Amino acid sequence: MADREGPRPGGRSARVQASVHRATRALLARMDRAEVTIPLIAQEAGVTPSTIYRRWGELGELLADVAVERLRPDMVPVETGGGRGDLLAWAEQYAEEMSSGIGREMIRDVLAAEGAAGPRRCCSYARQQIAVIARRAAARGEAFPDIDAVLDRVIAPILFRILFDEALGPEQVGGLVACAFAAVERGGARGRVSGSRRTDAG
């Protein structure tokens, strides 16, 4: 649970980063994304543009940085009494948040950035949330699909439809959750059909 990559929280560097992030969020809320520029953000943050250029390189990297931070889950998944209900509730909320205009923009910002670090962090956020639900289910002795099966069968379709087609509604998310559970309830095994996969959670 490292705070940020800066040297020390409280130092000037951290202060600048926080200020730039805050300014970016403020501008993003106030105006269209296409009109947000680095000089604008710099002015809003009370910082010179070259500072931002040197630190982030280009606008896309900064937007991705801000988006990843906003995408970090801030709550524990709600408890409904059963693993399936937990997953359904979480997935429905996830789909709704990601389908919103701002959610879609954040995902695209994360994907547009140069490296693969941002997308992976988002993936690991989802993994962590699902892991919490899975752990609770296991503690109750319930069957629960493998985390990667949930990623493939629930998260992947949700994001795919948002990015490439049209966002799914709650009912269709329910179908995905049912599909994820179908395999577990059929065989005694985990939900995954094919070969092994690493099980790290980020």
Add this chain to the structure above:
Amino acid sequence: MADREGPRPGGRSARVQASVHRATRALLARMDRAEVTIPLIAQEAGVTPSTIYRRWGELGELLADVAVERLRPDMVPVETGGGRGDLLAWAEQYAEEMSSGIGREMIRDVLAAEGAAGPRRCCSYARQQIAVIARRAAARGEAFPDIDAVLDRVIAPILFRILFDEALGPEQVGGLVACAFAAVERGGARGRVSGSRRTDAG
């Protein structure tokens, strides 16, 4: 099957568009994406930058335009004798192409552009290819999953892993195809678990 959105093929407008596209592809092949700029493309295409700015607005739009065109399938899915084999072969090739460096870049370019038209076109390309396979299977009297089920269970995980995590190998793609067929072979019904969805292909 419209050719392009231009007025007429052969007109000046179409010639310019073709030249710009060609120049973009050439530069993309020759140098890093981060170094490709509109003035550079204009020079390579023998066109003034303002033409590109007025037509595409920004680099991202042009890159997306070029990427969508490159993503358009240029072959009919190979026939293996059965729908399942057809789907497996097609999905494996699709996963491999999309996992490559250039494939990943094209997907990201398409997603980064402003409107939703690019991503939708890519989605409909996949739909069309799957529809071809499904039609062949139907002609043979075989059971075959609903196209949307294939999108959710095969395409979505493939793209999700490429974009957010780590690309799947052929073996794992096989697992996805098996999953898509599991529901069809279980019930007599289509592969989809939940409510209705539009069935347009394009």
Add this chain to the structure above:
DNA sequence: CTCCAAACGCAAATAATTTGCTTTTAGCGC
């Protein structure tokens, strides 16, 4: 053939990005 509107070229004006150099500041050994 002539006209019209859309698309292009050109060049000036504006805005963004890069860069060299100076100044500030956090972390560290004394």
Add this chain to the structure above:
DNA sequence: GCGCTAAAAGCAAATTATTTGCGTTTGGAG
């Protein structure tokens, strides 16, 4: 606590990209 050092920030000039107004070309319609 006190200076030292290196990383990060500020500043301003230089470069590069983007926008824009206006004249010219061109494809299509009457």
